[in-house]
Amino acid sequence: MDIIIMAMTSIGTLFILIAAVGLIRMPDFFLRLSVTIKAATLGLGFIMGGTALYFLEFSVTAKVTAIIFFLLITAPVSGHMIGRTAYFTGMKLWKGTILDELKGKYDRKTHSLTSDGDDPSERTPPVDEL
Amino acid sequence: MIRQFMLNLMLTFVWVALTGDLSFVNFWFGFALGFFILYIKEKNDGDVRYFVRVPKIIGFLLYFFYEMIKANLQVAYDLITPKFFMKPGIVKYPLSARNEFEITMLSNIISLTPGTLILDVSADNTVLYIHVMYLKDRDKFVRRTKEKIENRLLEILR
Numbered sequence: 543m544d545i546i547i548m549a550m551t552s553i554g555t556l557f558i559l560i561a562a563v564g565l566i567r568m569p570d571f572f573l574r575l576s577v578t579i580k581a582a583t584l585g586l587g588f589i590m591g592g593t594a595l596y597f598l599e600f601s602v603t604a605k606v607t608a609i610i611f612f613l614l615i616t617a618p619v620s621g622h623m624i625g626r627t628a629y630f631t632g633m634k635l636w637k638g639t640i641l642d643e644l645k646g647k648y649d650r651k652t653h654s655l656t657s658d659g660d661d662p663s664e665r666t667p668p669v670d671e672l
Numbered sequence: 673m674i675r676q677f678m679l680n681l682m683l684t685f686v687w688v689a690l691t692g693d694l695s696f697v698n699f700w701f702g703f704a705l706g707f708f709i710l711y712i713k714e715k716n717d718g719d720v721r722y723f724v725r726v727p728k729i730i731g732f733l734l735y736f737f738y739e740m741i742k743a744n745l746q747v748a749y750d751l752i753t754p755k756f757f758m759k760p761g762i763v764k765y766p767l768s769a770r771n772e773f774e775i776t777m778l779s780n781i782i783s784l785t786p787g788t789l790i791l792d793v794s795a796d797n798t799v800l801y802i803h804v805m806y807l808k809d810r811d812k813f814v815r816r817t818k819e820k821i822e823n824r825l826l827e828i829l830r
Contacts, residue, residue: 560748567751572789572803573760577747580786584744594696603696618783622790625803629791640807641761 547592554588557581570636571628579621583613676714676722680706725828732824736781739820743786747805761807762791765800765814768822772797774829778822785821 564577587610594606635642683706688694691702711723750757769775775797779790787805794801807813 557744557748560751564747564751569756570760572791573758573805576787576789576803576805577751579789580740580784581744581747583784584740584786598695600694600696600699614784615780618780618790621783622779622792625789625791635762636760639760639762641763641810645762 543595547595550588550592550595554585554590554592557585557588561585570639571633572625573636575621575625575628579617583617586610586613673719673722673725676710680710682706683709728824729828732828735820735824736785740785747786758805759807760803760805761810763802763804763807763810763813765802765817767798767800768818769826770797774826775800777829778825781821781825782817 558581561578561581564581565574568574568577590606590610594603597603680703684699684702687702687705688699691698707723707726711720714720715723767775767778769778775793779793779800782788782800782802783790789803791801791803793799804813
């Protein structure tokens with residue numbers, strides 16, 4: 543039992559460490575965002591699971607379940623809001639980016655986004671600036 | 673559907689009260705027991721949708737968890753080795769989910785899978801813009817997401 547708890551908390555910490563490394567190493571804003579949000583969520587989930595196994599009480603387990611549930615609901619929403627704002631304010635994409643289908647779809651005045659039909663022939667070539 | 677779920681919860685609480693042990697494991701054991709009893713009672717008459725749906729939800733959750741850990745390991749490997757293997761890109765993904773609740777659930781789940789991040793939904797709710805980290809083939813990615821995630825999710829929700 544102890545070994546399972548140790549393994550779970552260590553794996554959780556490792557994922558958070560990896561998220562921290564990703565924050566430094568990733569080349570552009572969107573990649574940083576997508577690394578940190580998921581790795582940190584998963585790491586926290588593991589640590590919380592370890593906590594629940596350590597205490598093995600109904601109240602603690604219920605709280606852990608609630609925390610993980612709200613984390614899973616809120617983390618992607620905040621990630622989406624940050625990413626959308628970043629794209630809208632003209633954050634540069636990394637030069638290795640191979641496809642950008644969101645380019646030019648925003649209405650600059652009303653902030654509304656068009657879907658523009660479904661036309662796979664109008665692919666945009668590689669971009670290094672917006 | 674709702675009625676069966678409520679009955680199942682009632683049976684669970686009866687089980688918990690009878691055994692006098694409100695622990696997490698015992699609660700879920702009672703739930704499984706109640707589920708089984710209800711299935712035996714209702715399998716010949718009435719709708720069995722509830723009994724198809726619950727195993728599907730569990731299967732989807734397990735699949736999602738497995739996928740999340742797999743993709744996380746891939747990203748982790750890419751991070752700690754000196755060379756980057758990523759090919760990021762923003763993909764336009766046509767939705768078959770229609771109402772707002774379905775779109776919210778779908779985009780939450782796509783966002784939680786590492787490597788993909790929702791950037792925005794178009795104003796008429798038909799297209800999702802996704803930032804993908806490992807984009808080898810656009811059409812393949814769209815097809816895979818559609819088959820593996822969206823269709824299964826809609827099967828559960830509808």
